[in-house]
Amino acid sequence: MYTLYDRFTLRGQHHIRTWEQQGQSWAAYSNYRQPAAHGLYIPQAVLNLVVRGEKRIYDGLRAHHLRAGDVFLIPSGSVLCSEILRPSEDYASINFFLPPDLLATHYACAGTSKHMAGSTLTLSPSSQWQQLTQALLRDFREDGAMPAYENMMDRVLHLLQQETITVKQALAGRPSAPMQRMMARLHKGIHEVRLLEEVAAMGNMSLATLKRRFRETYQCSPMQWIWTKRLQMSALLLRTTEQPIPEIAYSTGFEDLSHFYRQFRRCFGVTPVQWRRGEIELSSQ
Known part of the structure; x- marks a missing residue:
């Protein structure tokens, strides 16, 4: 019924570009020119930056309506549905896999241990998130450009550290x-x-x-x-x-x-x- 989301490629994508570290994809830019729907099991935490268009995420009894500029966090162990809406322009987003070892180190140091799997969250689209999105877009559009993995993860985790305790609980640990x-x-x-x-x-x-x-x-x-x-x-x-x-x-x-x-x-x-x-x-x- 639900498919495993352990790589960024999904049915219906028009274009995708991924960055890899030691043979593992860690970030991707993708776009859709037609509506698409997916049921996904997400074992590793994902950060989604919406660039253009609209998407609806079904999370239990809620539906998050995401638009350009939104920042969406999906904790490890989530099972959800994603609907790319029929756009007046194409839908595009940037996605990160957030490595569990770095999350464990960050949130153990922060004294946060309670994990809330499946508690997806729309974050406040601050100017810092917007600046990050624009910088990433420039790198994805330039052939051969890719920021250093460690530096980018540090930057993303620093921004997440400034979020609420609910965000920290969503990222702390992972299912046993x-x-x-x-x-x-x-x-x-x-x-x-x-x-x-x-x-x-x-x-x-x-x-x-x-x-x-x-x-x-x-x-x-x-x-x-x-x-x-x-x-x-x-x-x-x-x-x-x-x-x-x-x-x-x-x-x-x-x-x-x-x-x-x-x-x-x-x-x-x-x-x-x-x-x-x-x-x-x-x-x-």
Whole structure:
């Protein structure tokens, strides 16, 4: 259902340019000239600088509407949906993978240890972020130009250090190794899960351990999280496809159509039909 985002290339991109350090991509400039939609599992923290156009990020029961100049932070372990909107101009952004070793060093020194996986955040688009974006754009446009990896990471982390405690909590640590192993399997089959025992087996955990680690990582129960991710995907498909509503409900893991309608309205405050027609936007919080 969701695909692994461990490289910057995604379906529908018109152009992409990446920078690498020791064979690993660490930053990319990409653009789209047509709408695109993705469901993604993001194991490593990502910083997204929006250059042009508009995008909607579905994060649980919220939809963040991003525009040019916005700075968006995605913590490690996040599962979300991304919708590139039909633009009057193309959509372009710069993305960074934030290395977990540097984050651990920075935020351990800052005395921050609580990790909030999945708590995506829109940061204040300060003049410093704008200056960084413009400098990066110049380098991406110039053949052979690439800032020193260590210097750029220091600059990015310095700007993040000036953000709120919520940002620091989102970046501190990462999901435990058993949770990472479980998520590496779960993200592809969220729509197929029927029993929590199946999820626990993916991470070689007991049921009690699974519930405790899920609460620590995602601040909710495992099944609550699974239903949220199913609804999140259904909200994306309602807006980006012409599939019949029953087909969307069944494909995202709902076995009973009336249950799907009730859950959608209870969570989003609107019916699937209202959401598909664009009569109301899911509010960004």
